[in-house]
Amino acid sequence: MPFFRSKPGQAREPGRKMKKRVLRMVFGIFFALSLSAQESLPNLPVISRLDPGDMVFRQYIADVEAARRRIFNRDRTGDTAELLAGDLTIYAYQLGAGEDVFTLAARCNIPYAALATLNRLAHKDGFAGAPQLILPSMPGVFIPENPESDLELLIFTGRASLDGVPVTINRAGKRERFLFIPGDDFSPTERAFFLNTGFRYPLRNYRLTSPFGPRVNPVTGNFAVHQGLDLAAPEGTEVFAVREGTVVELGTDPVYGNYIIIRHGENWASLYGHLSKFETALRNNVRSGSLIGRVGSTGQSTGPHLHFELRQNGRAQDPGRLLFTK
Structure with a gap:
């Protein structure tokens, strides 16, 4: 029996896929006019x-002090992003024992945002054991040409x-292309x-059929608080971990059917119910976006969907307020 029980938020923003296509076109134009025409790059x-x-x-x-002064005075001097980026220099450094992103910054x-985005590190622990790092001389955010991680997307x-x-x-010896925004920083x-305190949606494509909050149970007809989201999707649709963590429960329950519970640190846990198939195992350490199961209609269910819950310190939270959709 799982340690928390019961059955999203906002629907996907219209035009999100179109926005991504437009952004990729803009990137293509930028990079076609960029430094990529150089035949060689210095060490x-x-x-x-x-x-x-x-x-x-x-x-x-x-170099860093000079760059910070220019960014601070850009409104007075009228420096454009192009002029500022002209002073960008890149150095190399091997992280030493006892050093992390915060001490390095x-x-x-x-700012650690500049270090993280330039080195394409998805989370703060990515610095541990990383190969030689590269250090920018200017604060800002580096957006890769082909984003991969949740953070980059x-x-x-x-x-x-x-x-x-x-x-x-x-x-x-390998070229990497970025769009650099001088003086920018991480959003909240x-x-x-x-x-590693953010969550992604467990499905890439879904239809919200029951949000968090009071409702009449469609199976029993009883009025109760629905403690998660019901996300309808075809049988067999891939289900992904919403954040890295450890699989602490994996089993079958009369209400949840086949379910998985993942613990995320000390305070958070996520539950995935009504699965048709498990794609992970008990005590597995999973990363954000790892395939863990497939949508089904096991347990107390009226059709194929994922029942998804988030708990903080054992108390249900509305996932619709906490999940990032891309």
Whole structure:
């Protein structure tokens, strides 16, 4: 029996897919006019120690301070994004023992959003064991040409303005293309995803059939509080973990049918009910977006759908207020 019980929020925003297509077209135009025409890219200067005794680190700090002053004064000087990005320089650094994104950002006087987006790290723990990092000399957000992680997709689709500059960066002999927005930072939602406190929807395509809150149970006819979302989708539709975590329960229940419960840290848990098939196992560690099961109609159900719940400290929360849709 699962440790919490019972059966979204907002429907998908119309035109979201069209917006993504338009953004990709804009990216294509930007990059066609960008630095990608260069035949070769120079090796990056390497910082050995985050210490004033390291001459490369001293130069990096000087570059950062100069860039921050220009961004701070941009309204007075009229500097455009293109002019600001002209001063962008990239350095290389191998993260040392006991260092993380926050200590690195503090020592370099650069926001961790710039470090995370340039290095394409989906969450704060991605720095652990990472290969050589690259450090930008200017605060800002780097949007990759081909976003992959939840965080990158969120940044890609969530920017109302594309006041950025195309840049091509050499990392270990490989070219990577970004749209750089000088002086930008994470939005609250993007920060939540990076700090691993945000949630994604468990289905890519669905129809909301019953939101969170009071309702008449369609099977029993009784009035009760529906503690989750019912998301209708065809039998066999893929179900994904809404955030990284550990599978703490996996079984069958008269109400939920085949269900999975994933624990996300100390305070949060998610439940996925009425599944037709399991695609994970008990005690598995899963990542955000991992395939964990398939939509079904097992248990107390009137047709194929996913019953989905979010609990914080054991109490049901409205998933419609907490889930990010892309």
